[in-house]
Amino acid sequence: MMDLKQLVEKTKELDATAASLIKTSAIRFSDEFRNLCEQNTCGKYGTNWMCPPAAGSYEALKAKVLKYSEGVVFQTVHKLQDSFDLEGMMEAEETHEKTFRKIYDYIQSNSGGDNVLALNAGVCKVCKQCTYPEGQVCRYPDKAVSSVEAHCIDVNALVTACNIPYINGPNTVSYVGLFLF
Numbered sequence: 244m245m246d247l248k249q250l251v252e253k254t255k256e257l258d259a260t261a262a263s264l265i266k267t268s269a270i271r272f273s274d275e276f277r278n279l280c281e282q283n284t285c286g287k288y289g290t291n292w293m294c295p296p297a298a299g300s301y302e303a304l305k306a307k308v309l310k311y312s313e314g315v316v317f318q319t320v321h322k323l324q325d326s327f328d329l330e331g332m333m334e335a336e337e338t339h340e341k342t343f344r345k346i347y348d349y350i351q352s353n354s355g356g357d358n359v360l361a362l363n364a365g366v367c368k369v370c371k372q373c374t375y376p377e378g379q380v381c382r383y384p385d386k387a388v389s390s391v392e393a394h395c396i397d398v399n400a401l402v403t404a405c406n407i408p409y410i411n412g413p414n415t416v417s418y419v420g421l422f423l424f
């Protein structure tokens with residue numbers, strides 16, 4: 244299995260602001276997050292194969308996570324001009340996505356075939372327009388990635404358990420990704 248302590252350091256080299264080991268047994272879940280998805284506050288519910296409802300039920304996704312024993316959580320933190328800086332927020336999301344992909348590429352090239360569950364922040368962004376539901380199949384199942392939120396993981400509790408701050412001060416936005424082995 245991959246050396247996860249080494250992966251934590253590599254993750255920081257690849258532009259994560261913070262990273263830590265996490266035992267899967269320390270992850271907290273709540274079906275309240277599924278209720279939030281269903282309220283469609285992010286506008287992505289029912290628009291993507293990697294989001295609910297297509298991604299699977301709360302119970303199924305929780306059971307999937309619990310099949311893995313440990314992993315690495317990472318966070319990126321981005322400065323904004325102010326709390327209305329929508330352009331800055333979009334740039335921050337893109338920058339986080341690039342960091343996530345660099346780390347995931349590194350893992351895929353160096354994990355020696357380990358079974359890895361990669362979870363990012365928010366909707367799968369591989370395609371400009373997801374094929375859901377018209378195309379009936381995901382265009383790139385090998386690249387598609389679901390989110391920590393879709394898996395009903397309490398992100399605040401996740402980073403707090405690793406001594407990583409959930410909120411990083413005024414005029415910042417933070418994103419979290421997770422790789423389980």
Ligand code: SF4
Nearest residue numbers: 367369370373381382
């Ligand atoms: S890879 Fe493309 S088609 Fe598949 S879930 Fe992601 S955005 Fe949708």
